[in-house]
Amino acid sequence: MTKLLRFAPILLAACLAAPPASAQSRADLLERGRYLGETVTFCGACHNTFDRGMQPVEGMTLAGGRVFEERGLRAVAANITQDHETGIGSWTDVQIAAAIRDGHRPDGSLIGPPMPVESYRGISDRDLAALVAWLRTVPPVRHAVTERSRYPSALTPLGPPIVSVPEPASDDPVARGRYIAVNLAHCMDCHSAQLSEGRADPNGRGARGLVLEGPWGAVQAANISSHPTEGIGRWTDEQILGAITRGVSADGRRLAAPMGGRSPIWARMEPADLWAIIAYLRSLTPQDR
Numbered sequence: 001m002t003k004l005l006r007f008a009p010i011l012l013a014a015c016l017a018a019p020p021a022s023a024q025s026r027a028d029l030l031e032r033g034r035y036l037g038e039t040v041t042f043c044g045a046c047h048n049t050f051d052r053g054m055q056p057v058e059g060m061t062l063a064g065g066r067v068f069e070e071r072g073l074r075a076v077a078a079n080i081t082q083d084h085e086t087g088i089g090s091w092t093d094v095q096i097a098a099a100i101r102d103g104h105r106p107d108g109s110l111i112g113p114p115m116p117v118e119s120y121r122g123i124s125d126r127d128l129a130a131l132v133a134w135l136r137t138v139p140p141v142r143h144a145v146t147e148r149s150r151y152p153s154a155l156t157p158l159g160p161p162i163v164s165v166p167e168p169a170s171d172d173p174v175a176r177g178r179y180i181a182v183n184l185a186h187c188m189d190c191h192s193a194q195l196s197e198g199r200a201d202p203n204g205r206g207a208r209g210l211v212l213e214g215p216w217g218a219v220q221a222a223n224i225s226s227h228p229t230e231g232i233g234r235w236t237d238e239q240i241l242g243a244i245t246r247g248v249s250a251d252g253r254r255l256a257a258p259m260g261g262r263s264p265i266w267a268r269m270e271p272a273d274l275w276a277i278i279a280y281l282r283s284l285t286p287q288d289r
């Protein structure tokens with residue numbers, strides 16, 4: 001592993017090193033990164049600084065400090081602004097990319113749950129470069145967050161460093177939807193049967209999942225497989241869209257904060273991306289758990 005970690009930056013450097021040829025393509029890359037970071041992956045859901053009522057604190061975008069307590073384990077989201085001392089401003093592009101997709105810091109330590117590294121391992125080279133370009137534009141905020149994830153899996157490497165991930169097929173909505181729901185928006189981290197230690201079971205996608213605790217109480221991620229009664233198999237496309245973009249269930253009930261809070265952000269997703277997610281959800285094996 002040590003050996004692999006040593007070579008990983010070189011491989012990642014190769015994928016980041018192909019600089020966009022023109023100013024226009026650089027602008028496109030940054031725009032893509034902003035769309036992903038602020039809307040689809042919505043890193044701020046975890047990395048913004050929140051007050052006690054779980055409202056984001058103004059002027060502290062991505063400055064970290066949100067505490068996660070699940071299954072008796074604890075983690076605190078890091079400051080990922082461009083501040084040089086308390087954020088990631090002094091990291092190189094390659095080091096930031098390695099943190100997101102390979103889950104380790106420049107000092108080699110592993111980044112633990114609930115940072116969705118397992119999902120982010122599938123982010124394409126282009127989207128990874130776009131996210132890094134966007135993170136570079138995040139204003140520095142001085143805010144020290146030093147505590148690290150106490151999940152045991154934070155000590156276990158997820159696998160060898162990722163060398164390269166191609167774009168998903170653009171003409172296949174299910175493949176695109178899987179990429180968005182699994183790898184970018186990390187829907188399936190919550191909406192899957194859970195293995196121990198804060199990891200989703202890839203064989204239990206769509207099943208009832210993570211129990212989230214917060215000011216809203218404890219709420220379990222619903223079954224969103226295509227099962228007709230346990231899941232959302234009988235919902236119309238518009239009802240599924242309503243849960244994602246308005247935070248309301250098929251029966252009109254307002255969904256709890258983990259969905260309700262994200263839905264105004266996801267409402268800004270490109271329509272093609274939303275329809276691709278729905279196509280993917282419809283393709284999930286019915287789960288009765």
Ligand code: HEC
Pocket residue numbers: 037041042043044045046047068075076077078079080087088096099100105110111112113114115116131135147148149154
């Ligand atoms: C579900 C919550 C969650 C989401 C979503 C999330 N993160 Fe994280 N992230 C965390 C937590 C918690 C940590 C600290 C983990 C630890 O202590 O090992 C972390 C750590 C990091 C680190 C390491 C920073 C350091 O100084 O140690 C980086 C970089 C990072 N996240 C970037 C991102 C980016 C970029 C996104 C969006 C593409 C993102 N994260 C989305 C929860 C999240």
Ligand code: HEC
Pocket residue numbers: 181185186187188189190191210212219220221222223224232240243244249250254255256257258259266277
């Ligand atoms: C941080 C965890 C989390 C993430 C990420 C997440 N969800 Fe959810 N989701 C929940 C929880 C918790 C509920 C149940 C809320 C409630 O019952 O009030 C829920 C409910 C839903 C429902 C309504 C199901 C029902 O029976 O009412 C749908 C549909 C849904 N989510 C789809 C998605 C999609 C699609 C994504 C990704 C774009 C996503 N969720 C991402 C936690 C999450």
